Amino acid sequence: MIDNNSILQKLDGLVSRFEEVSTLITDPSVIADQQRFVKLTREYKDLGDIMDARKRYIACLNSIAEAKDILANENDPEMREMAREELSVNEELQPKIEEEIKIALVPKDPEDAKNVEMEIRAGTGGDEACLFAGDLFAMYKKFCEAKGWNLSITSVSEGAVGGFKEIDFAVSGDGVYGILKYESGVHRVQRVPVTESNGRMQTSAATVAVLPEADKFEVNINEGEIKWDTFRSSGAGGQNVNKVESGVRLRYMWKNPNTGETEEILIECTETRDQPKNKERALARLRTFIYDKEHQKYIDDIASRRKTLVSTGDRSAKIRTYNFPQGRVTDHRIGYTTHDLQGFLGGDIQDMIDALTVAENAERMKEAEL
Structure with missing residues (x-):
């Protein structure tokens, strides 16, 4: 059991900050500064959750103290029985609230609340x-549908016999990055491909990248320097799709602050038949691309400090194997295996994500000495 006083001291120290943030988010000058306002609003929500846990924790400790007092000083059998029940319930509740508080006190990744841009690329293994x-795309699509999240495809390059050489898509909803960030890395599959006539098993791979979507005020882009082209989209959509130049292509020269080199960024978007909407999506992808590049140093720093962290964002790390002959999926970062391969590919991935979240929280608590 943790020392109650040390937990209460940590919580009491946050009360004045909660009151300060409560006042700040109603200040017109803070509301006018969009970047600061968004940051403070997130902090207010996080602190509000901690204050709620503090209230429940104090009530729990008080109930334990009162029950013990009754058992020590009261002779009425009925009162003593009620006190024993109260004590039993709250002694069981106490460690649960303490664990909840410990997790809440761990510094959160500010990216966790964001929407994401995802890329899935076929790796070694050709058509397979x-x-x-x-x-993998079908798996994430079903998972997002179950979560009530919105998924929209931004660009796609189909494989010769099906599937995708590459597919890029955006996912928006509540706390998307905090949940999907664990999916970044190399996913391997071991199975007999439908393209294999001799029935031999093959190991193939696909790379998944999960990028937090950048807010407008996080990236400085000189929109006047963007070169825009329009073109006719191809694909499903009837006659209109080939007659209207709804597809957009942007070119932007950007100086990488990490290397000092200038590079050309090229982004195409054919997501909708509406050219202005496609321009908007292309701009969002440009912001996310630059944000990701500029934050790579930050990600590398985290990865070097936490060698075993499950969500470093390292896209070259082999994170998971999908073994069809044995019907299992294994995550190599935490040694977690499920034998429901079909259910997993059907979008039932929440248990795996929960296990990864627990592993990351345990490391963060260790680091924060909680």
Whole structure:
């Protein structure tokens, strides 16, 4: 059991900050500064959750103290029985609230609340890798639908026999990055491909990248320097799709602050038949791309400090194997295995994500000495 006083001291120290933030978010000058306002609003929500836990924790400790007092000083059998029940319930509740508080006190990743841009690319394995990339996309699509999140495809390059060489898509909803960030890395599949006539098992791979979507005020882009082209989209959509130049392509020269080199960024978007909407999506992807590059140093710093952290964002790390002959999925970062391969590919991935979240929280608590 943790020392109650040390937990209460940590919580009491946050009361004045909660009151300060409560006042600040109603200040017109703070509301006018969008970047600061968004940051403080997130802090207010996080602190509000901690204050709620503090209230429940104090009530729990008080109930334990009162029950013990009754048992020590009261002779009425009925009162003593009620006190024993009260004590039992609250002694069981106490460690649960303490664990909740410990997790809440761990510094949160400010990116966790954001929407994401995801990329799935076929790796080694030719046509079979493209088919596997298609399986992974279907898995995430079903998972997002179950969560009530919105998924929209931004660009796609199909494989010769099905699946995708590459597919980029955006996911928006509540706390998306904090949940999907664990999916970044190399996913391997071991199975007999439908493209294999001799029935031999093959190992193929696809790479998944999960990028937090950048807010407008986080990235400085000189929109006047963007070169825009329009073109006719191809694909499903009837006659209109080939007659209207709804597809957009942007070119932007950007100086990488990490290397000092200037590079050209090229982004295409054919997501909708509406050209202005496609321009908006292309700009959002440009912001996210630059944000990701500029924050790579930050990610590398975290990765070097926390060698075993499950969500470093390292896209070259082999994180998971999908073994069809044995019907299992194994996550190599935490040694977690499920034998429900079909259910997993059907979008039932929450248990795996929960296990990864617990592992990361345990490391963060260790680091924060909680």
